[in-house]
Amino acid sequence: MRLPGGEMLTWSDRPGENADRPLAALAARLVPAGARVLLAGAHDPAVLDALTHARVTCLLRGYRDAATVTGRADQVVVAGSAGLPAGEEYDVVIAGAGLDAIESVEGPRLCWDEILARLAAALRPDGELLLRVPNPLGLHRLVAGDAWYAGRADAEWTVDGVLDTSRPANLDQARVRLATAGLGVVTCFAAYPRMDLTTALLATDQLSWRTTNALFDAVLHDACTSGFAGRFVLADPARLAVDALHAGRAADLAPSWLVLARRTGTSRSTPTPADMGEHVGAHGLPVALVRFGAVGSTVVEVIDGASGWHWRRPEPHARTEPHARPEPHVRAEPHARPEPHARTEPAPAPYASRMVAHRDPAAPDGPVPDGRLLRSLLLDGCLRRDTSRLRHLLRGYTDWLTGQADDGRLTGAVALAGAENLVVAGDRFAVLDPTWRADEPLPVDVVLARTLWRFSADLLTGGYAHPWTSTLDVAGLTVVLGGVAGRDLDRAVVDAAVETEAAVSATVRGLDADGPIRLAADLRAVTPTDPPPGPRSYQQLREAWLRQRDENTRLAAALKWTEELLTSRERALRRAEAKIDLLSGTLGYKAARLAITPARLARRGARAATRRARAIVTRKERT
Incomplete structure (x- = not known):
C-alpha cells in the first residue's frame, strides 16, 4: 500500500456486495491475461475477483477501502487522482x-x-478506458421520491446534475470530451436500474432501434422492478423504462452509461465520426450482460452472432489464455471464444422432496427468440379495447400449449413460462428464458389459468384499463380471459393454478416447507384495490386509492339501496299489521272466530282418535 498524500483516512466508498456483477463480467472479457490494470475508485469486490488473471493497481481515496483490498491487488495507492504513479x-x-x-x-x-x-495519460497506446458516466436526467432521477438537489448527506458534497457544466450532461457530450482527451469511443452500454446497483448492461445502439425487442422489454422490466423493490418512488420505474424502450429512448433514460474508449495516441479538439461509436458486434462484445435471479446469481451474456442473438454464460475470465504473452499490453483476439465450462447441479433446497420446479444449470443457452413480449401485446390490446386482437393472441397461446402437451400435460420450461417470459413472432410462440423447469407434468388448463391469473393480477392491481366490467376480481377476470382463449375455466381450476403459482414462487425464492401455504393465502387475498407488488409508487398508490374510493362508493350505494328496500318492506309490514289489528276488532271477525272454533275442536278430536286407533292396532300386531 502506498500513501503519497491526499488520502481520506476515515472515508469509505465501498459499494454493496454483488452490486455490479455485469461490470465484473465485462471487465473479465476485456482484460487479457497478464495485462496491467488500473482500477480507479471503489468497486464491487466481484470486479476485483474477475481480474485475478491480471496485474491490478487499485487507486482509492479512502484508507478504509484500501485496507480491505490490500493483499488482493498487486498495488494499492491511497490518494486522489493526483496520486497516480508517475511514469x-x-x-x-x-x-x-x-x-x-x-x-x-x-x-x-x-x-x-x-x-x-x-486517466487517459496513464493509458498505453491503444489502451482502453472503461468509464461510468452518470446521467443527471436518468430514470432514477425521474422516479425519485426525494429531490436530488436537497441532499445533505456526507457523500453529497458536490453538485451532480445539469447545473454543473464542467461535467458531461449526456452521452454525446461525454463522447466529445473523451475525443478531446484523445480517446475514441468503441461502444457504450446503458446501465440499469440504479446508479448504485447495476444488474443489466444493454448496448445503447441496439436499444435505440430494437424498440420492440422482447429481451430488452423483459430485462428492463425485471431489473427496474427488483431494483426499486420496497422503495418509495413517484411512478413505476419498470413501466417508464419499458415505455422509453418502445419510444427509442431507453438509452437516454439510463441511470448511467458505461463507455469503452480506446486511446488513439493523438489529441484533437473535435471528435471525428469514427470516435462517435461503432456497432457492438464488430468487436466481439456482448449486446447485453444480465444478472439473472437473486443476489450472487450468474451473469449471462447475449452475443450477436452470424445466426442472430444467442445466450452465453461467460467464463470467470473470458479473455484468459493459457500461453504466456510476449508483452502485457498486447491484446487478445476480440473473437476468441473459451471452451464451455463444466456445469454443476444447484444445491437442493431444504424441502427438496416437495419442490415442483428446478433451475436448469445449462440454461439459458442457445438462440434468443426474436419478437415481442406477450405481456406487452396483451396490455396493448387491453388498453385499446381490442378484443379481437386479445382473442387472437390468447387462442394462439392456447393452441400452442395444446400442441406442446403430451396427453394433456405440459413439462419443462413451457409449463412455467408466463406472459412475461413468452415471445410472439407472428403466430409463433417461444420461451425467452428456459431456466426454470417443472418437475411434474401440469395440466394444460392449469398452466393456462396460471398465466392468465398472473396477467389478471398485474392488470387489476396496476390499474390498467381493460374492456371488461370493473366489478370482476382476479379469479373472475381469469375465468373471463379463459373464455376469450376458448377454454371453459372454472374457479376450481383457477384455485389449482394459484396453488401452483405459490409452490413455484416458493421454490424460486428458496422458502421453507410452509412457504407455499403462506404464499397461497397471500395470493388468494389479492384484490383489484391492492397496489401492485414491488416499488411503492406514489402514482400507483394513488390509483389504488382511487379504486378503493370507487369500490367504497359502490358499496355505499348498494348499502343505501338495501336500507331503502328494508325500510319500504318494514313500512308495508306495519301497514299489514295495522289492517289486521283493525279487522280483528270488528263484529264480523268475532262471529267468524266463533263459527270456526267448533270446526277446530272437531279436527283436533279426530286427530287424537286417529292416533289412539293407530296405537291400538300397533300393540295388537306386536302381540
Missing part, C-alpha cells in the same frame, strides 16, 4: 464508479476533464 502506464483503466469516486478532498481539486486527462 506508469496501463493496458486497461477501469473507472466503473465514475470520476467523482477518484477525487479526494484532502488533495488538489480537479475538474472532470482534468481527471479524465490524467
Whole structure:
C-alpha cells in the first residue's frame, strides 16, 4: 500500500456486495491475461475477483477501502487522482464508479476533464478506458421520491446534475470530451436500474432501434422492478423504462452509461465520426450482460452472432489464455471464444422432496427468440379495447400449449413460462428464458389459468384499463380471459393454478416447507384495490386509492339501496299489521272466530282418535 498524500483516512466508498456483477463480467472479457490494470475508485469486490488473471493497481481515496483490498491487488495507492504513479502506464483503466469516486478532498481539486486527462495519460497506446458516466436526467432521477438537489448527506458534497457544466450532461457530450482527451469511443452500454446497483448492461445502439425487442422489454422490466423493490418512488420505474424502450429512448433514460474508449495516441479538439461509436458486434462484445435471479446469481451474456442473438454464460475470465504473452499490453483476439465450462447441479433446497420446479444449470443457452413480449401485446390490446386482437393472441397461446402437451400435460420450461417470459413472432410462440423447469407434468388448463391469473393480477392491481366490467376480481377476470382463449375455466381450476403459482414462487425464492401455504393465502387475498407488488409508487398508490374510493362508493350505494328496500318492506309490514289489528276488532271477525272454533275442536278430536286407533292396532300386531 502506498500513501503519497491526499488520502481520506476515515472515508469509505465501498459499494454493496454483488452490486455490479455485469461490470465484473465485462471487465473479465476485456482484460487479457497478464495485462496491467488500473482500477480507479471503489468497486464491487466481484470486479476485483474477475481480474485475478491480471496485474491490478487499485487507486482509492479512502484508507478504509484500501485496507480491505490490500493483499488482493498487486498495488494499492491511497490518494486522489493526483496520486497516480508517475511514469506508469496501463493496458486497461477501469473507472466503473465514475470520476467523482477518484477525487479526494484532502488533495488538489480537479475538474472532470482534468481527471479524465490524467486517466487517459496513464493509458498505453491503444489502451482502453472503461468509464461510468452518470446521467443527471436518468430514470432514477425521474422516479425519485426525494429531490436530488436537497441532499445533505456526507457523500453529497458536490453538485451532480445539469447545473454543473464542467461535467458531461449526456452521452454525446461525454463522447466529445473523451475525443478531446484523445480517446475514441468503441461502444457504450446503458446501465440499469440504479446508479448504485447495476444488474443489466444493454448496448445503447441496439436499444435505440430494437424498440420492440422482447429481451430488452423483459430485462428492463425485471431489473427496474427488483431494483426499486420496497422503495418509495413517484411512478413505476419498470413501466417508464419499458415505455422509453418502445419510444427509442431507453438509452437516454439510463441511470448511467458505461463507455469503452480506446486511446488513439493523438489529441484533437473535435471528435471525428469514427470516435462517435461503432456497432457492438464488430468487436466481439456482448449486446447485453444480465444478472439473472437473486443476489450472487450468474451473469449471462447475449452475443450477436452470424445466426442472430444467442445466450452465453461467460467464463470467470473470458479473455484468459493459457500461453504466456510476449508483452502485457498486447491484446487478445476480440473473437476468441473459451471452451464451455463444466456445469454443476444447484444445491437442493431444504424441502427438496416437495419442490415442483428446478433451475436448469445449462440454461439459458442457445438462440434468443426474436419478437415481442406477450405481456406487452396483451396490455396493448387491453388498453385499446381490442378484443379481437386479445382473442387472437390468447387462442394462439392456447393452441400452442395444446400442441406442446403430451396427453394433456405440459413439462419443462413451457409449463412455467408466463406472459412475461413468452415471445410472439407472428403466430409463433417461444420461451425467452428456459431456466426454470417443472418437475411434474401440469395440466394444460392449469398452466393456462396460471398465466392468465398472473396477467389478471398485474392488470387489476396496476390499474390498467381493460374492456371488461370493473366489478370482476382476479379469479373472475381469469375465468373471463379463459373464455376469450376458448377454454371453459372454472374457479376450481383457477384455485389449482394459484396453488401452483405459490409452490413455484416458493421454490424460486428458496422458502421453507410452509412457504407455499403462506404464499397461497397471500395470493388468494389479492384484490383489484391492492397496489401492485414491488416499488411503492406514489402514482400507483394513488390509483389504488382511487379504486378503493370507487369500490367504497359502490358499496355505499348498494348499502343505501338495501336500507331503502328494508325500510319500504318494514313500512308495508306495519301497514299489514295495522289492517289486521283493525279487522280483528270488528263484529264480523268475532262471529267468524266463533263459527270456526267448533270446526277446530272437531279436527283436533279426530286427530287424537286417529292416533289412539293407530296405537291400538300397533300393540295388537306386536302381540
